[in-house]
Amino acid sequence: MGDRHHDALSRLWPSYGLDVSSTPLDFPALFGRAAPLVVEIGSGMGDATAAMAAADPARDYLAVEVHVPGIASLLSHIETRGLRNVRIARGDAIDLMREMVPPDRLAAVHVFFPDPWPKLKHHKRRIIQPAHVALLASRLLPGSGVLHCATDWAPYAESMLSVLSAEPSLVNTADGFAPRPPHRAVTHFERRAARQGRDVFDLVFRRRAA
C-alpha cells in the first residue's frame, strides 16, 4: 500500500470506516441524516463508488470490502472529492447484509465485477448464488429497491441471470440482460474488459411489492 493510502487509512478510518460485526447499523447516526441508501458490495479501489456517490448526493453509499488497500484508496477518494455521503465497512458483505442491515431498507444493492471464481469447485465462493440473493433481496425496499449486478465474465453473467430470475421476490427490469445504465461508473475492470474485447453484462432486478 502506498504512503498516500496508508496515511488516508490512519487519518480517515475513524470518521468514515467501520468493521463488520453483529451489531445492527443506525444509518441516520452513521451518515448524519436520513436518506435513501445504496450498499456497494466489493468496492475494490473505490473509484466507481466515489464517482457514483459524487454524482448522486441525495443518496448515501455504504461500501463493503475485505481488501484493505482498496479501503484506503476509497478513503483517499472521499477526502479528495469531499464526499459526505460515503462510508466503508471492512469485512464480509454477506455478514454485513445479514447482521447489520435490516430488511426492507435499501434503495439499491450494487455488485459490480465480483470475483468470478471460474472453477466449478469454487462456485460456492461466488457472491451471486441463490441463498445470498434471497438475503440481498430481503434487504431491498419492497416495490422499488434494485439489485444491480455487472460482470465481464460471460459464464458468470449467465449464472447470475438464472439465479436472479429464479428468486421469487425479484423481477427483471429488462428482457434478459439490461442496457448499461448511464449512472454506472466505468471501473478498471470494465476498461480491461474493453481492451481485451470482452462484453460487459448488466443485470437490473427490482424487488416485488410485498
Ligand SMILES: C[S@@+](CC[C@H](N)C(=O)[O-])C[C@H]1O[C@@H](n2cnc3c(N)ncnc32)[C@H](O)[C@@H]1O
Ligand atoms: C474483481 S473486484 C471488483 C471491484 C470493483 N467493484 C470494481 O468494479 O472495480 C471484486 C472485489 O470484491 C471484493 N470482495 C470479494 N468478496 C467479498 C466479500 N465477501 N465481501 C466484501 N468484499 C468482497 C474483493 O476484495 C475485490 O476487491
